[in-house]
Each structure stands twice: as structure tokens, then as C-alpha cells.
Amino acid sequence: MQRSQQRADTPPGHVVVIGGGIAGLAAAHRLVATGVRVTLLEATDRLGGKLMTGEIAGVQVDLGAESMLARRPEAVALAEEVGLADRLQPPATATASLWTRDALRPMPKGHVMGVPGDPAVLGEVLSPEGLARIAEERDLTPTAVGDDVAVGAYVADRLGREVVDRLVEPLLGGVYAGDAYRISMRAAVPQLFDAVQEGGPLLDAVRRIQERAAARQQTGPVFQGIAGGIGTLPAAVGDAVRAGGGEILTATPVLGLTRTESGWAVRTDARTIAADGVVLAAPAWSAATLLAAESPAASAELSGVEYASMALVTLAFRRADIEAHTALRGRSGFLVPPVDGHTIKASTFSSNKWQWVADAAPDLFVLRTSVGRYGEEDHIHREDGELVAVSLRDLAAATGLTARPVDTEVTRWIGGLPQYPVGHLARVARIRDAVAGLPALRVCGAVYDGVGIPACVASAHRAADEILRDLAENPGGSTGMNPARIDGEIAGEIIATPTRVRGTGSEAGQ
Ligand SMILES: Cc1cc2nc3c(=O)[nH]c(=O)nc-3n(C[C@H](O)[C@H](O)[C@H](O)COP(=O)(O)OP(=O)(O)OC[C@H]3O[C@@H](n4cnc5c(N)ncnc54)[C@H](O)[C@@H]3O)c2cc1C
Secondary structure, three states: OOHOOOOOOOOOOEEEEEEEEHHHHHHHHHHHOOEEEEEOOOOOOOEEEOOOOOEOEEEEOOOOOOOOOOOOOHHHHHHOOOOOOOHOOOOOOOOOOEOOOEEEEEOOOOEEEOOOOHHHHHHHOOOOHHHHHHHHHHHHHOOHHHHOOOOHHHHHEEEEEEHHHHHHHHHHHHHOOOOOOEEEEEHHHHHHHHHOOOOOHHHHHHHHHHHHHHHOOOOOOOOEEEEHHHHHHHHHHHHHHHOOOOEEEEEOOEEEEEOOOOOOOEEOOOOEEEOOEEEOOOHHHHHHHOOOOOHHHHHHHHHHOEEEEEEEEEEEEHHHOOOOOOHHHOOEEEEEHHHOOOEEHHHHHHHHHHHHHHHHHEEEEEEEEOOOOEOOOHHHHOOOOHHHHHHOOOOOOHHHOOOOEEEEEEEEEEEEEEOOOOHHHHHHHHHHHHHHOOEEEEEEOOOOOOHHHHHHHHHHHHHHHHHHHHHHHHOOOOOOOHHHEEOOOOOOEEOOOOOOOOOOOOOOOO
């Protein structure tokens, strides 16, 4: 849709979205729905970022994110809006286990990110000493939380290290691939942060959270998958963006971002695109590079965001070969407390968890393991064969599985998950304050308000709505260009020759 063809009620302007992960796609989808002109630029040759499908033994499975929290509406709503409502599918079983103290044990119920409300349910998971330590909590003086506190430090202080090492680490670490002793309670478990600020024992705080959740009487599945894979969501959103008139360019890394008199000059290696607004939906390191010239403060904060890298090892077995292993039956998988020194951090039994995987390959049993977390990333640089071998070794120890896989696939996610250490929300506030000083530019994605898909979609919607408001308030697009920053006059829609922009020339992308 050309600017001259826009409807009279269409918001003025052209918005460039940088990054074609789920956040950038959700932002573009929100923007095209208003009729605004949108161009999305993705560095790699495919959409989706951390959402990706691939094949194992001829079956399509997720090789990245595989499920969406459904108790938050944003991700499921997006899937419904782009035509995937009839492919939404909750897990067929949610019976997860912990591989702890040398056995697969049922994951205790009634906890908030591994923090228990009732120690009675922990009998199998903790040692008698660990349980006795929990009972001491009522005699302890209060632990200060201040502006923020590390989840692990606080819980260890109140309930003992065993609760952290055997419950909080595998659960919280599973989401962030992080270290519970560094992760911010305020950012990662905000409901717990609010509840402990009310005072009293931690066990009581957890029970209050559970009572409030029960009072909300939420029904329906807690998680949803998509038949064919969560990795099919990006293409569906991309199709909807194109159908709404948006333009999507893959294999188009953005190399520079410069303010102009009328908005922004977005430089790729082939051309420079004039934009009235920009949604920056790239990971922190890339956003830091792109903002270096126009917002050194935001760039410096973004440069400080650390990431964890991990590998997923997907294995397909002949179903007949695993029938004898009862440990593989009925479970969705298991989590592994790092304290036990095993290499794998978790395993998902995809053929049990997702009916669509079982239906697609009834004669196969597909599972995956994850390896690597923040500060323990050496493993992921091992050869594929070694990662398969250590996965099989740990699986054998946990489940007794000795069968050989018929196919294997190793997927490395370098810089897969941003870390949310203590003070992360203050950092995010400083980033947002800094970019608020720039006209019609907003940031979104996993760096800011949560790493889960619904949180990424929510941050994208916020960014899109704020850009639309900026454009409506300032339809002329005057942005106070610093003329010293740009070598050529940027005018018109697209300038074919790359414009040299000082200070933003480094490579961006993943
Ligand atoms: C292995 C793994 C499993 C996960 N499992 C789950 C799960 O089951 N459920 C869940 O809710 N969450 C899960 N997550 C987290 C979730 O998938 C991510 O946090 C989320 O998808 C991030 O989306 P995003 O759009 O912010 O970033 P990304 O997916 O990283 O997308 C950013 C995009 O920007 C592009 N880009 C970067 N620089 C530039 C540039 N200069 N120009 C143009 N493009 C650029 C990148 O190529 C990329 O495509 C998982 C994450 C990982 C790594």
C-alpha cells in the first residue's frame, strides 16, 4: 500500500519493524490492522527467531519454543486471529517429573516457581534435613527484599538451599536457562515479590498467591501448543501481515538507524528506507548496536543485558524399542536440578506431551533434551555427536532407556534467552526512558517484560500502540534531526543507494 493510497482514516506514516521474531511480527500485525503502512525487516532468511520447526525422521516438530502459556491471553489470541484457532492443542499430559536424588519423582503440586506453600508435598523430593529446615522458617526474623532480591537468595534464606537447588533452580532455570541465585524475583516471579512484601512467612505468602488464583477460578488449559508446532505461528502471522498490506523482507539485516528531519533512516546493505516510526524488536546486542549513535544511554544499558545459550537435542526412537521402558510412559518429561551434576537440564517427551506429534508419527517416540544454561555454556560447543551421546547417557541413567535413536537433530540457540538478574526491571525502565527521548521509536521483545511468548506479544502491542499514538500526535513527523549525523539528504520513500551513516556501521543480526 503506497502512502498516497492510504485511506482517509488511516494513521499517517510508515513504520519499519526491525526483527521478525514473534515480537516484531506481533507488532507488525497490530500496526497493519490500523491501516498504517508497515515494512518488517528480518536479518535471517526465515521468520520466527526462537520459534522454529524442523524435521526429525521425516516428522515436523518444534526445534525451539514449543508451548505458550494460555493463562495470559496474548499469544493464544494472536494464534486465533491469524487463523490457527482450530490447531490449538493443550498438552495431552502435564505429568512432569523431577530427576532428583537418583530417581524420577513426581513434580510436587502447589508451588509458585518451585517455592512450596505446603512442605507436606515435598517428601519425595527433599531430604529429611531439607524438610526440617523449612519448618524453621517461622522462627526466623524477616528477610528484607528492598527494591528487588534474587529469588534463590531469598528462598534459601527463608526455607533453606535444598528448596532452591532441587525445586526453584530446575523450574526457574528451565524458563530462563539461568541461575536462581541471580534471577530477579521482581522481574521473574512478580506475584511472589508482591506477596512477600506483605510480610509474614514465605510459606504463607505462597498460600495467599494460591488462594487468590483459586478465587479467580480460571478454567481451561494452562498451556497451549499448536498442531504442527508453535514454530508455525510466525509464518501464519507473517501471512496475515502481508494480507493486511504489510511488506516483509527477510535476509535483510538492518545495519544503521539515523534520525532525519521527517523521521528515521533505516539502513540495510541494499538500501535506506525512510520511516516515520520504528519498532525495534531485535535482541539486546543488536538493539544496542543500532541505537549506539542516537541513544548512547539506551545502547549502553542494552549492551549490559546478558544471555544464556543452550542446545536442544531432539531424538526419534522406534516406538517398539521403548515400549518396555515404563519410565517413559504417561509423563510429559522431567526437569533436572543442576546440583546433581548431570549434563542435561530437562527432557520433554514430545510424543507423550503433544498428541499431534504422536499422531504424525505413531511408530516413533520423539523426545528432546536441553543442555546448557547461564554460566554453563561450554557443553553447547561440543560436537553434535557428543551432545547426542551425553543426552543418551543421562536418559539411560534417569529412565533406563538404552535404545538407539533412529534420527537425531541438534539445535544450538546461541544467545537464546536474555537473563533477568536483580535490577533488571530498573534497567528496562532506564532503556525505555532513554528511547522515550527519541521520536516514534519503541523497543519490544524478550529483553523487556518477560521471555515467554505471551509477554513478548504484549510488549509488541505496547510498542505498536505507543508508536501509533506518537504518529497521531505528530503527523508531520518532525523529529529534530541532527544534520551532522547523516551524509546525504534522505527524502522520498526508499533511497536505492546505501547511505553511509557514521557510528552505526557494525554488523547486526544473529
Ligand atoms: C530453546 C528455547 C525454547 C523456548 N521455549 C519457550 C516455550 O516453550 N514457551 C515460551 O513461551 N517461550 C519459550 N522460549 C522463549 C521465547 O521463545 C523467546 O523469548 C521469544 O520467542 C523471543 O522473541 P523475540 O521476538 O523477542 O526475539 P527473537 O525470537 O530473538 O527474534 C528477534 C529477531 O530479530 C532478528 N534481528 C536481530 N537483529 C536484527 C537486525 N539488525 N535487523 C533485522 N533483524 C534482526 C533476529 O534474526 C530474530 O529473528 C524459548 C526460547 C528458547 C531459546
